Amino acid sequence: MKLLVNGNHLQVPSNVFTIADVITHFFKHDPIVIVEHNGIILEKNNHPKQIVADGDKIELVEFVGGG
Template sequence: MSEQLTLTVNGETRRTATRTIADLVRELDLLPEKVAVEHNGEIAPRSRLAEIALSDGDMLEIVHFVGGG
């Protein structure tokens, strides 16, 4: 079993076994191509979400885009 990380996501503490931002976004039932992510105070390029590793204590703000009209 994978070690659990403790993250702060949009101001709330969350435990996860995911290891990348893209995996976390999917765990939240969001599509990586439809989000903007701030990781520890810096904007994470959408093209690199699958490469950026998460660490215990990371802080993320995730905003998802919603279509409408």
């Protein structure tokens, strides 16, 4: 499946079905991340339920600490 992730056209494996799967695919840790899926910002509790489809546009914004 091809997705547009943060402005990049990317191929993801066939085991990616949900937004939670997308996050797991792109991050090796459990990030604090805001997700926009096809123009709609999703609440975290919807990540495991939100299905992705070929051609979807996803924006992932990770919050990191520092100082």
